Amino acid sequence: xxxxxxxxxxxxxxxxxxxxxxxxxxxxxxxxxxxxxxxxxxxxxxxxxxxxxxxxxxxxxxxxxxxxxxxxxxxxxxxxxxxxxxxxxxxxxxxxxxxxxxxxxxxxxxxxxxxxxxxxxxxxxxxxxxxxxxxxxxxxxxxxxxxxxxxxxxxxxxxxxxxxxxxxxxxxxxxxxxxxxxxxxxxxxxxxxxxxxxxxxxxxxxxxxxxxxxxxxxxxxxxxxxxxxxxxxxxxxxxxxxxxxxxxxxxxxxxxxxxxxxxxxxxxxxxxxxxxxxxxxxxxxxxx
Amino acid sequence: xxxxxxxxxxxxxxxxxxxxxxxxxxxxxxxxxxxxxxxxxxxxxxxxxxxxxxxxxxxxxxxxxxxxxxxxxxxxxxxxxxxxxxxxxxxxxxxxxxxxxxxxxxxxxxxxxxxxxxxxxxxxxxxxxxxxxxxxxxxxxxxxxxxxxxxxxxxxxxxxxxxxxxxxxxxxxxxxxxxxxxxxxxxxxxxxxxxxxxxxxxxxxxxxxxxxxxxxxxxxxxxxxxxxxxxxxxxxxxxxxxxxxxxxxxxxxxxxxxxxxxxxxxxxxxxxxxxxxxxxxxxxxxxxxxxxxxxxxxxxxxxxxxxxxxxxxxx
Numbered sequence: 001x002x003x004x005x006x007x008x009x010x011x012x013x014x015x016x017x018x019x020x021x022x023x024x025x026x027x028x029x030x031x032x033x034x035x036x037x038x039x040x041x042x043x044x045x046x047x048x049x050x051x052x053x054x055x056x057x058x059x060x061x062x063x064x065x066x067x068x069x070x071x072x073x074x075x076x077x078x079x080x081x082x083x084x085x086x087x088x089x090x091x092x093x094x095x096x097x098x099x100x101x102x103x104x105x106x107x108x109x110x111x112x113x114x115x116x117x118x119x120x121x122x123x124x125x126x127x128x129x130x131x132x133x134x135x136x137x138x139x140x141x142x143x144x145x146x147x148x149x150x151x152x153x154x155x156x157x158x159x160x161x162x163x164x165x166x167x168x169x170x171x172x173x174x175x176x177x178x179x180x181x182x183x184x185x186x187x188x189x190x191x192x193x194x195x196x197x198x199x200x201x202x203x204x205x206x207x208x209x210x211x212x213x214x215x216x217x218x219x220x221x222x223x224x225x226x227x228x229x230x231x232x233x234x235x236x237x238x239x240x241x242x243x244x245x246x247x248x249x250x251x252x253x254x255x256x257x258x259x260x261x262x263x264x265x266x267x268x269x270x271x272x273x274x275x276x277x278x279x280x281x282x283x284x285x286x287x288x
Numbered sequence: 289x290x291x292x293x294x295x296x297x298x299x300x301x302x303x304x305x306x307x308x309x310x311x312x313x314x315x316x317x318x319x320x321x322x323x324x325x326x327x328x329x330x331x332x333x334x335x336x337x338x339x340x341x342x343x344x345x346x347x348x349x350x351x352x353x354x355x356x357x358x359x360x361x362x363x364x365x366x367x368x369x370x371x372x373x374x375x376x377x378x379x380x381x382x383x384x385x386x387x388x389x390x391x392x393x394x395x396x397x398x399x400x401x402x403x404x405x406x407x408x409x410x411x412x413x414x415x416x417x418x419x420x421x422x423x424x425x426x427x428x429x430x431x432x433x434x435x436x437x438x439x440x441x442x443x444x445x446x447x448x449x450x451x452x453x454x455x456x457x458x459x460x461x462x463x464x465x466x467x468x469x470x471x472x473x474x475x476x477x478x479x480x481x482x483x484x485x486x487x488x489x490x491x492x493x494x495x496x497x498x499x500x501x502x503x504x505x506x507x508x509x510x511x512x513x514x515x516x517x518x519x520x521x522x523x524x525x526x527x528x529x530x531x532x533x534x535x536x537x538x539x540x541x542x543x544x545x546x547x548x549x550x551x552x553x554x555x556x557x558x559x560x561x562x563x564x565x566x567x568x569x570x571x572x573x574x575x576x577x578x579x580x581x582x583x584x585x586x587x588x589x590x591x592x593x594x595x596x597x598x599x600x601x602x603x
Contacts, residue, residue: 126306130578133540134558138574141562142317218431222544225433228562241437248437249445256441259434267429 018279025275031268035261039085046082050235051075059251069253071243080235081258087236088217088265091151095216096209098155099162104205106159107166108193112174121167124160132157136219137228145231150223154216165208169201203280210276214269221262237262292593296586304582311575312356315567316349326369326565339369343568365572370564375572378557386546386553388458389476390538392469396477397484397534402527404481405488410515412493420485427482432541436475436548443471453550472549476541480534487530491523498522525596532588536581 019025038045054074062069068077110120127135139153173179174197182192223229224238232239237258244254318325323340331339340346343366344355359365365375408420444452450471456464495501496519504514543555550556554577561569 122302123306125303126310129303129307129582130574131536131540131543131581133543134555134574134577137543137558137562138314138570141565141567141570142314144319214429221431222433226544226547226559228559241434245437248441252441252445255434255437259431259437262431263429263434266431267425270425270429 015279019275022275022278024271025279028268028271028273028275031264032272033268035085035265035268036089038082039089042082042086046076046079048076048079050079050083051233052079059247061251062253062257068257069251071240071251071254072247077240077254077257080240081237081261083235084237084240084258085261085265087147087230087234088220088262091147091154091220092213092217094151095154095158096213098151099159099212100205100209102155102159103162104166104198104201106163107168108170108198108201110163111167111170112189112193112197117167120163124163127156127160128164130157133219133222136223137226140223140228145229147230147234150220150229153223154219157219158212158216162205162208162212165204166201169204170197173197173200207273207277207281210269210273214266214273217262217265217269293586293590296589300582300586304579307578307582308357308360308575311571311578312353314571314574315343315345318567322567326567328565365575366568368561368566368569368572370561370566370569375569376576378569379554379573379576382552382554382557385455385457385551386539386542386555388465389469389472389546389551389553390535390542392473393476393480393538393541394535396473397480397538400477400481401484402488405485406492406515406520408485408489409492409496417489421489424482424485427478428486430478432475432479433544433548435478436471436545439471439475440548453548455549455551468549468551472545472551475548476538476545479541480537483537484527484530484534488523488527491526492519495519495523525592528588528592528595532585535584535588539577539581 052075054070057066057070057074058072060066060070060074062077066076066078068081071077071080106120106124110117110124136153136157139156140149143149143152179192179196182196187195220229220236221238221241224234224236225242226238227242229238230236232243240258241255244251244258247254315322321336323336323343323345324331326343327336327339344352347355363376365379367373368375368378371378404420404424408417411417440452443450450467454468456468458465501514501518504518505511509518539554542553543559545551546553546555547559554573558570558573558577560566561573
């Protein structure tokens with residue numbers, strides 16, 4: 001057996017190897033990568049200012065000159081959609097980061113310390129009782145219509161859902177024998193949570209966060225489309241589609257292209273999440 | 289049975305209390321002076337002062353909180369600044385519209401989702417199963433307003449079969465209602481049907497593996513009877529809990545669908561309220577909708593207990 005074989009069969013490579021053998025996961029990863037790379041490379045692949053007006057070019061259908069066509073102000077949709085991807089990725093990853101930190105913290109505290117559980121979970125349940133999009137709309141109405149406010153609103157709406165998932169894992173893990181052994185050995189609460197409980201609660205959290213990314217991107221687009229998200233002319237996909245609504249019969253590409261970008265992103269992340277769940281958390285697997 | 293109902297109602301009370309507290313606190317989370325924010329850019333100092341007195345924002349917060357709950361107890365949620373009518377009246381006027389649309393979408397969701405999920409489970413690993421699951425994945429990933437817009441382009445603009453939007457009350461003209469509600473209902477239902485189909489399929493597969501299914505097959509019961517009576521009846525139990533989530537998503541979805549298709553329901557009412565900084569309407573509408581959802585979920589839990597005797601008899 002060569003060194004290379006040895007490395008490939010090492011247990012640490014097990015999860016990545018199984019993920020790469022999951023065909024739908026790879027498809028999802030590719031779809032998501034297209035959008036993420038476009039977002040990162042935006043200044044180079046779409047150098048035209050997404051808000052640059054050019055009335056003489058308005059309503060050009062997709063062509064060689066204007067890859068995705070132009071809108072009612074002659075703005076390049078290629079630029080607007082690519083820069084929109086950047087905003088979607090920024091908002092999605094920020095909401096995921098908020099959830100990863102706050103959701104883990106709240107879930108771990110509620111699950112580990114019984115005396116905190118009741119209070120934290122009642123507030124959590126109350127926040128989850130609101131229909132998600134309605135609460136997000138109401139919070140942006142209160143805070144204001146900037147990208148940062150949208151991120152805060154989505155963080156507030158979705159963190160309770162993440163906290164609940166972390167709490168559920170922590171409650172189960174807390175009763176495990178190795179945790180009891182750590183307590184008996186005199187480990188402090190902080191050490192037990194960090195070293196023994198949270199690493200084992202990661203699998204369902206990672207799965208949740210990949211679906212959450214999709215939901216955050218989708219809800220942000222919904223808010224923009226309703227006119228309560230980032231103010232126009234900010235090139236979010238929802239804003240582009242909302243502005244295109246008036247010209248739906250003459251210039252359907254203004255709606256069709258950003259919508260397709262949104263769908264590719266959400267589909268990619270959903271496939272990614274399905275794959276991660278199959279590999280990391282087999283108990284929840286949707287039967288093959 | 290009654291025990292389940294009482295336990296669930298008691299459990300919902302603290303949730304509703306916190307929900308109403310959050311809704312109350314919303315107006316105080318507005319950065320700066322809420323009265324000035326509501327009045328808008330061009331308001332005079334006098335207009336701002338009027339709004340402050342009207343909404344009681346000049347009183348101590350605890351007094352305001354006391355009034356909020358005292359008024360809630362009387363079913364008084366304040367007055368819409370935009371419409372000039374009580375928030376309760378405005379909400380109750382729009383509620384039937386949203387409920388009718390949601391019910392239509394829910395029927396489509398159940399038929400499509402349960403149907404394709406069951407067929408996919410029975411025809412596991414055939415092309416039918418794969419096609420159903422690919423469709424379900426696309427349904428889940430298709431934003432409802434994008435689907436709505438695509439349907440408008442195809443069926444309203446290009447083919448001219450259906451109107452692009454508008455609303456005809458169900459009880460005045462059922463055919464007209466069907467014409468104006470079909471596209472919105474489909475755009476709402478497809479995502480949820482995808483969700484339901486995936487869950488139905490995996491639950492059915494789980495149940496079909498059980499010993500009692502093998503026994504039922506072994507003793508020669510007709511396939512149809514095994515599937516419907518032994519498998520589906522048991523698969524429905526976990527599926528019922530998902531229906532609560534589906535209804536919540538349905539109400540969320542209705543917000544954008546109603547705005548897209550110009551349907552005068554709760555969603556459109558609240559979107560207009562947000563865009564016009566009509567905070568009493570936002571607060572009241574949000575609170576009423578959430579309370580309604582909590583009630584629906586209690587109803588679902590009771591159904592759950594009816595379906596599953598194990599829950600009924602657990603203390």
